[in-house]
Amino acid sequence: MCAATALPSQSAEFPAWYGEVVRRAELAESSPVRGAMVIKPYGYAIWEMLQRELDDRIKATGHENLYFPLLQPASVLAREGALVDGFAPEVALVTEAGGRKLEEPLAVRPTSEALIWSTYGRWIQSYRDLPLLYNQWANVVRWELRPRLFLRTTEFLWQEGHTAHETAAEAVAEALTILHDVYADTVESVLAMPVLRGRKSRGERFPGAEDTYTLEALMRDGKALQAATSHYLGQGFARTYDVRYTGRDGTDAYPYATSWGASTRLVGGVVMTHGDDRGLRLPPRIAPHQVVIVPILREADRAGVLQAAAALADALRAAAVRVRVDDRPEHRPGFKFNEWELKGVPVRVELGARDLAAGVVTVVRRDTGEKSEIPVARAAAAAGELLDDVQASLFEAARDERERRTVRDRSGYVELTEYLSRAAGLVEAPWCGRSECEARVKSDSSATIRCLPIDERPAPPGACICCGRPAVTTAVWAQAY
Amino acid sequence: MCAATALPSQSAEFPAWYGEVVRRAELAESSPVRGAMVIKPYGYAIWEMLQRELDDRIKATGHENLYFPLLQPASVLAREGALVDGFAPEVALVTEAGGRKLEEPLAVRPTSEALIWSTYGRWIQSYRDLPLLYNQWANVVRWELRPRLFLRTTEFLWQEGHTAHETAAEAVAEALTILHDVYADTVESVLAMPVLRGRKSRGERFPGAEDTYTLEALMRDGKALQAATSHYLGQGFARTYDVRYTGRDGTDAYPYATSWGASTRLVGGVVMTHGDDRGLRLPPRIAPHQVVIVPILREADRAGVLQAAAALADALRAAAVRVRVDDRPEHRPGFKFNEWELKGVPVRVELGARDLAAGVVTVVRRDTGEKSEIPVARAAAAAGELLDDVQASLFEAARDERERRTVRDRSGYVELTEYLSRAAGLVEAPWCGRSECEARVKSDSSATIRCLPIDERPAPPGACICCGRPAVTTAVWAQAY
Numbered sequence: 001m002c003a004a005t006a007l008p009s010q011s012a013e014f015p016a017w018y019g020e021v022v023r024r025a026e027l028a029e030s031s032p033v034r035g036a037m038v039i040k041p042y043g044y045a046i047w048e049m050l051q052r053e054l055d056d057r058i059k060a061t062g063h064e065n066l067y068f069p070l071l072q073p074a075s076v077l078a079r080e081g082a083l084v085d086g087f088a089p090e091v092a093l094v095t096e097a098g099g100r101k102l103e104e105p106l107a108v109r110p111t112s113e114a115l116i117w118s119t120y121g122r123w124i125q126s127y128r129d130l131p132l133l134y135n136q137w138a139n140v141v142r143w144e145l146r147p148r149l150f151l152r153t154t155e156f157l158w159q160e161g162h163t164a165h166e167t168a169a170e171a172v173a174e175a176l177t178i179l180h181d182v183y184a185d186t187v188e189s190v191l192a193m194p195v196l197r198g199r200k201s202r203g204e205r206f207p208g209a210e211d212t213y214t215l216e217a218l219m220r221d222g223k224a225l226q227a228a229t230s231h232y233l234g235q236g237f238a239r240t241y242d243v244r245y246t247g248r249d250g251t252d253a254y255p256y257a258t259s260w261g262a263s264t265r266l267v268g269g270v271v272m273t274h275g276d277d278r279g280l281r282l283p284p285r286i287a288p289h290q291v292v293i294v295p296i297l298r299e300a301d302r303a304g305v306l307q308a309a310a311a312l313a314d315a316l317r318a319a320a321v322r323v324r325v326d327d328r329p330e331h332r333p334g335f336k337f338n339e340w341e342l343k344g345v346p347v348r349v350e351l352g353a354r355d356l357a358a359g360v361v362t363v364v365r366r367d368t369g370e371k372s373e374i375p376v377a378r379a380a381a382a383a384g385e386l387l388d389d390v391q392a393s394l395f396e397a398a399r400d401e402r403e404r405r406t407v408r409d410r411s412g413y414v415e416l417t418e419y420l421s422r423a424a425g426l427v428e429a430p431w432c433g434r435s436e437c438e439a440r441v442k443s444d445s446s447a448t449i450r451c452l453p454i455d456e457r458p459a460p461p462g463a464c465i466c467c468g469r470p471a472v473t474t475a476v477w478a479q480a481y
Numbered sequence: 482m483c484a485a486t487a488l489p490s491q492s493a494e495f496p497a498w499y500g501e502v503v504r505r506a507e508l509a510e511s512s513p514v515r516g517a518m519v520i521k522p523y524g525y526a527i528w529e530m531l532q533r534e535l536d537d538r539i540k541a542t543g544h545e546n547l548y549f550p551l552l553q554p555a556s557v558l559a560r561e562g563a564l565v566d567g568f569a570p571e572v573a574l575v576t577e578a579g580g581r582k583l584e585e586p587l588a589v590r591p592t593s594e595a596l597i598w599s600t601y602g603r604w605i606q607s608y609r610d611l612p613l614l615y616n617q618w619a620n621v622v623r624w625e626l627r628p629r630l631f632l633r634t635t636e637f638l639w640q641e642g643h644t645a646h647e648t649a650a651e652a653v654a655e656a657l658t659i660l661h662d663v664y665a666d667t668v669e670s671v672l673a674m675p676v677l678r679g680r681k682s683r684g685e686r687f688p689g690a691e692d693t694y695t696l697e698a699l700m701r702d703g704k705a706l707q708a709a710t711s712h713y714l715g716q717g718f719a720r721t722y723d724v725r726y727t728g729r730d731g732t733d734a735y736p737y738a739t740s741w742g743a744s745t746r747l748v749g750g751v752v753m754t755h756g757d758d759r760g761l762r763l764p765p766r767i768a769p770h771q772v773v774i775v776p777i778l779r780e781a782d783r784a785g786v787l788q789a790a791a792a793l794a795d796a797l798r799a800a801a802v803r804v805r806v807d808d809r810p811e812h813r814p815g816f817k818f819n820e821w822e823l824k825g826v827p828v829r830v831e832l833g834a835r836d837l838a839a840g841v842v843t844v845v846r847r848d849t850g851e852k853s854e855i856p857v858a859r860a861a862a863a864a865g866e867l868l869d870d871v872q873a874s875l876f877e878a879a880r881d882e883r884e885r886r887t888v889r890d891r892s893g894y895v896e897l898t899e900y901l902s903r904a905a906g907l908v909e910a911p912w913c914g915r916s917e918c919e920a921r922v923k924s925d926s927s928a929t930i931r932c933l934p935i936d937e938r939p940a941p942p943g944a945c946i947c948c949g950r951p952a953v954t955t956a957v958w959a960q961a962y
Contacts, residue, residue, distance in 0.1 A: 038548070038549050048546060069512045070622065071622070097572070098571060099624075141551065143580075
């Protein structure tokens with residue numbers, strides 16, 4: 001790692017800044033296969049904590065994990081028309097295995113609806129078998145032409161839930177439970193990323209979905225990131241793969257489906273939501289090290305300072321704080337400060353002989369840079385409080401930033417598309433619901449409808465910002481990752 | 482699930498018994514891709530618990546997780562001669578992606594030494610960067626001609642550790658730490674599978690390894706299962722991928738490597754170590770349900786019995802016992818008893834109005850079938866004790882079974898190979914160390930050397946069972962999965 005050279009400026013060169021932060025903070029790097037990344041231990045530790053948070057909520061809402069194979073016969077995938085149209089351009093195909101050409105190519109899973117629904121037919125015989133509430137943690141491959149670490153990679157890690165229900169209402173409720181209780185709760189309370197909750201327009205839906213629910217977050221370059229999606233699939237997959245069961249009234253019925261996913265892309269979202277010109281700023285709840293203790297060592301008092309650092313670390317660990325003592329002899333304190341700032345550790349404690357003599361330590365919070373002296377005896381308790389405060393402050397700062405960059409004042413089509421075309425932020429405005437207007441905004445500004453908010457404002461929607469016809473809904477536009 | 486028909490006899494038709502238990506207990510089933518399995522929720526829950534146990538130990542011994550890509554350029558894999566010779570026949574190749582033929586085929590990872598060592602060159606510059614102690618959880622694909630659920634599947638889930646060290650002694654110590662403190666401890670104390678700890682003969686080593694350490698367990702059909710392996714790789718991979726660093730003396734040096742893996746195959750090992758003619762017998766520490774409560778319901782006293790069942794379940798949960806109340810109205814108690822026996826739940830509690838009136842419940846342990854009446858007030862505590870007892874008893878029973886089926890009496894070559902050729906168990910006997918004798922035993926009996934025990938008996942090894950020359954070691958032979 002090289003912490004010596006300054007990072008590119010976030011505001012002036014966002015893409016370069018992003019790439020350098022990801023690499024220098026040792027989150028991930030490119031691999032010999034174009035578009036596929038190596039997730040390094042520091043980045044993977046963040047993903048593991050996020051995984052645990054998601055998995056706990058997935059199980060708490062009644063789901064079980066299982067595992068379906070990576071390779072899927074191309075013919076199984078091809079049966080679902082919308083799905084194959086949506087994914088065919090991105091699929092990787094295994095054509096040889098075991099030293100021979102295969103009779104039928106195998107697709108490396110781009111998503112698992114097809115394989116899973118071709119199997120559910122055997123599992124769903126009676127209404128008593130419903131609902132099926134299953135999830136899997138897996139890798140998927142989608143060939144990306146313009147890959148970016150975490151955000152668009154040829155292979156990524158995710159969870160994909162696939163459920164089956166007796167009624168449409170139950171399936172819709174499931175999709176919304178996942179959106180709110182699993183995804184929004186994790187993204188907001190753990191990743192400290194404020195999100196808009198909404199549904200996608202027809203043109204932006206998942207292939208084969210009747211409704212796609214989404215979480216949209218604003219990044220610090222003014223672009224939106226789709227943080228997670230949850231799809232109500234209706235009976236389409238059940239019909240395609242002929243999944244029928246005997247209903248309560250004794251007649252055959254098709255179950256209703258949902259699917260939903262969140263991926264390693266969220267790690268990129270954390271970088272782009274909270275990072276600044278000094279590097280990462282990690283929300284404490286997913287920081288691999290929540291506190292780093294940097295002992296300020298001089299030859300004379302070395303042992304005493306190291307002992308005090310170890311004692312403080314023990315006190316923090318006893319309070320369930322993830323703490324690291326950086327006692328590497330080959331680096332000076334200033335180098336370490338820069339490095340841990342780059343890596344986004346929420347709280348740094350500096351501890352030297354002079355401090356010890358005075359009975360204090362210096363505590364620095366990463367989010368604001370604020371420094372304070374705290375009595376040694378209170379240091380562990382104070383660090384815990386500070387972590388809660390950093391977690392809340394990062395969320396509030398990101399929410400304020402989003403509000404600041406959201407235009408709602410309906411100042412006219414030209415102004416709005418100009419705002420969108422320079423990726424200045426979000427535009428929330430009335431829409432007539434017609435795809436012609438959606439297409440026109442996109443062509444004039446590169447912005448898409450990110451979502452139709454489901455916590456929709458009670459105010460009447462007024463006139464479509466594009467065509468002036470009566471609006472049927474509010475839409476949120478932005479350029480997006 | 483069909484619990485009505487009897488299972489095939491374990492002793493008479495072991496392979497059929499195994500397949501039926503895996504399917505009927507809903508651990509896994511075949512997928513449309515030959516040799517790849519769907520791991521169903523009940524089987525996956527076992528794997529998840531095993532994963533957690535392994536992961537905790539991997540981290541406790543100082544390792545961090547990371548993630549390398551699934552797809553590897555065929556040329557990177559091809560650079561390591563031994564590895565490519567070992568794996569080429571099993572590799573699956575992606576030749577098309579994103580709608581185009583690829584310039585270079587990509588191998589779906591059969592293992593990750595090649596890709597990882599082609600990357601470590603960038604990560605290891607100085608002795609200060611060592612050791613690298615990394616692990617990943619991943620899926621791998623190896624084309625199997627004779628697949629069997631969990632034991633040999635085209636795709637399986639595993640963890641693979643890949644470490645780099647300054648000295649050979651450190652690397653060997655690492656491989657042994659993993660063998661003992663991670664693998665043997667998990668397999669014996671969690672899965673209740675007694676294992677022999679040993680090294681492989683040259684002919685049975687991992688391709689590219691200088692030493693392969695292994696855990697070998699005896700299954701109930703008399704065959705051995707390799708439960709996990711840990712490899713000391715020397716400097717071979719470092720030389721192939723030109724990984725050099727500046728050593729303490731300022732000169733260039735190649736690091737020493739290890740790699741080690743354990744997989745979903747262990748779930749099959751649990752089935753074959755503990756199962757009986759009634760189905761699975763799960764060790765409590767990995768049982769998704771440790772206790773099942775079956776209320777015996779008649780119309781009159783339904784509510785009271787259900788209430789008592791719920792109260793007992795709460796008391797068990799408060800004691801951190803994983804408990805399930807089976808109150809399905811559509812099945813009779815006898816059906817439920819069979820089903821939970823098939824699924825291997827360690828302890829069953831039966832609870833009816835008559836029991837409640839008498840202030841007792843009936844507790845049945847799955848391993849021995851033993852029934853006892855226990856006062857309701859003591860039921861939760863008693864179940865906890867019983868779980869510990871079942872865990873210990875399963876281990877002891879398996880160890881006794883292995884000892885009973887291990888021949889050590891050196892009764893002559895013909896007798897020993899006859900014993901091995903009917904897969905009656907293990908033969909522990911002196912060996913001269915020559916591959917000719919290893920090959921002759923294999924050709925005469927289909928048995929291979931499973932390991933050279935590293936807790937080797939102090940007794941002098943005597944004469945090779947095959948050629949009569951002075952032995953250099955004790956070897957353990959068996960037919961194997």
